[in-house]
Amino acid sequence: MATLRVPDVVPSPVEDAEQLRKAFEGWGTNEALIISILTHRNAAQRKLIQQTYAETYGEELLKSLDKELSSEFERAVLLWTLVPAERDAFLANEATKRFTSSNKVLLEIATTRSSHDLLLVKQAYHARYKKSLEEDVAYHTSGDLRKLLVPLLSTYRYEGDEISVPLAKKEAKILHEKISDKAYNDEELIRILSTRSKAQLNATLNHYNNEFGNAINKDLKADKDDEFLLLLRQTIKSLTVPEKYFEKVLRLAINKLGTDEGALTRVVTTRAEVDLHRIKQEYHRRNSVPLDQAIVKDTSGDYEKFLVELVGHGDA
Numbered sequence: 001m002a003t004l005r006v007p008d009v010v011p012s013p014v015e016d017a018e019q020l021r022k023a024f025e026g027w028g029t030n031e032a033l034i035i036s037i038l039t040h041r042n043a044a045q046r047k048l049i050q051q052t053y054a055e056t057y058g059e060e061l062l063k064s065l066d067k068e069l070s071s072e073f074e075r076a077v078l079l080w081t082l083v084p085a086e087r088d089a090f091l092a093n094e095a096t097k098r099f100t101s102s103n104k105v106l107l108e109i110a111t112t113r114s115s116h117d118l119l120l121v122k123q124a125y126h127a128r129y130k131k132s133l134e135e136d137v138a139y140h141t142s143g144d145l146r147k148l149l150v151p152l153l154s155t156y157r158y159e160g161d162e163i164s165v166p167l168a169k170k171e172a173k174i175l176h177e178k179i180s181d182k183a184y185n186d187e188e189l190i191r192i193l194s195t196r197s198k199a200q201l202n203a204t205l206n207h208y209n210n211e212f213g214n215a216i217n218k219d220l221k222a223d224k225d226d227e228f229l230l231l232l233r234q235t236i237k238s239l240t241v242p243e244k245y246f247e248k249v250l251r252l253a254i255n256k257l258g259t260d261e262g263a264l265t266r267v268v269t270t271r272a273e274v275d276l277h278r279i280k281q282e283y284h285r286r287n288s289v290p291l292d293q294a295i296v297k298d299t300s301g302d303y304e305k306f307l308v309e310l311v312g313h314g315d316a
Contacts, residue, residue: 003276003312006042013052016041020049020064021057029068031302038081039309043273047083072261073303079269080310085120088113089128091266092121096140103145105266106137107231110152111238112245115159122153144185144228148235151194158197168203169211171196175204176212179219184228193235202240243275247282250291254298264295264307272310280311 011019016037023030041049053061065077079087088109095102109121125133138150171192178189196204208216217233238245246267253263271279283291292311296304 003280004040004042004272004310005312006040006045010041010045013045013048014056016045016049017053017056017061020053020061024064024068031069031073032305034065034069034077035302035306035309038077039306043084046081050081069302071303072265072299073301073306075261076265076269076303076306079265080272080306083124084270084273085117085124086128087270088117088121089124089133091270092125092133093129093136096136103141103149103231104234106149107152107234108238108245108249110149111235112242115156118153119156145231147185148190148194148228148231151190152235155194157195158200160197161199163197163200163203165203165207168200168207171204172208172211175208175216176219179216182222184220184226184232193232193239198239201236205236205240243278243282246271246275246279247286250279250283250294251287254294259298261299261303264299268307268310276311 019033019037023033037049038046050061053059053064057064062078062081065081066074069077079090082090091105092109095105110118113121122133125131125136129136134150134153137153138146141149174188175192178184178186183189192204193201205216208214212219217236220229220233220236223229234245237248249263249267253260253267267279268276280291283289283294287294292308292313295307295311299307
């Protein structure tokens with residue numbers, strides 16, 4: 001369920017490209033025109049606009065946007081304009097270059113994209129960086145994190161609803177044993193998380209809860225300062241209840257201590273055509289404030305207008 005609102009009659013890519021070109025010409029940039037076009041076109045339409053623009057004006061649309069815009073607004077527009085697989089490849093590559101909490105971004109891409117989408121990301125990564133995503137991630141990580149991330153990125157999960165109850169019971173027991181022994185980096189634990197379908201994992205975790213009296217993520221909070229345990233909890237949450245995972249990312253991004261624009265931009269641009277509707281409902285339920293109102297309170301200018309157009313107003 002996406003929140004993206006595309007008009008009933010969409011102008012041709014030629015018209016859109018012309019309008020965007022007009023927005024860049026003359027005195028100053030017409031940001032309102034850029035927002036009105038790009039926030040109401042889906043990925044396929046944005047790709048056509050990019051192609052048409054390059055053919056007509058001999059310059060990449062992304063280059064023109066880069067020249068005309070600045071700061072957080074620029075980043076949001078550029079990320080949004082990219083084809084989803086190319087956007088994820090860019091975000092993943094950027095994450096391998098940083099030494100901060102960017103492991104979170106790699107995990108997010110590995111766990112919240114469908115198998116098919118993840119495959120497209122890896123193909124886009126090949127094409128753009130002349131290396132494989134797994135290769136870069138393996139090179140830039142080490143220890144337990146590498147042990148978890150590389151298989152998560154390498155897998156092609158079954159996406160259907162078929163599950164095996166005996167398997168769920170068996171693997172819930174394995175998970176419980178490993179966690180009780182504090183063997184958090186055990187191969188079996190990582191194998192279950194990185195290969196099972198999301199439906200099968202949900203069945204296993206429900207069984208874990210019923211059989212052992214605790215949700216698995218509660219048992220993984222044994223050591224609150226353990227970075228690997230934090231990433232394991234993120235893996236489980238984003239694989240099984242992505243809207244709760246993304247709600248938390250947004251809640252931490254929009255807080256009293258100043259906005260984390262990077263996280264806010266990333267969630268809005270990557271989920272607007274996927275499940276932003278569910279994330280908005282979860283956000284409203286958890287924070288008693290609609291997401292668009294929280295964004296308006298915490299951001300300003302063209303950046304605010306752009307995000308609010310993508311998020312939509314209220315709970316619609």
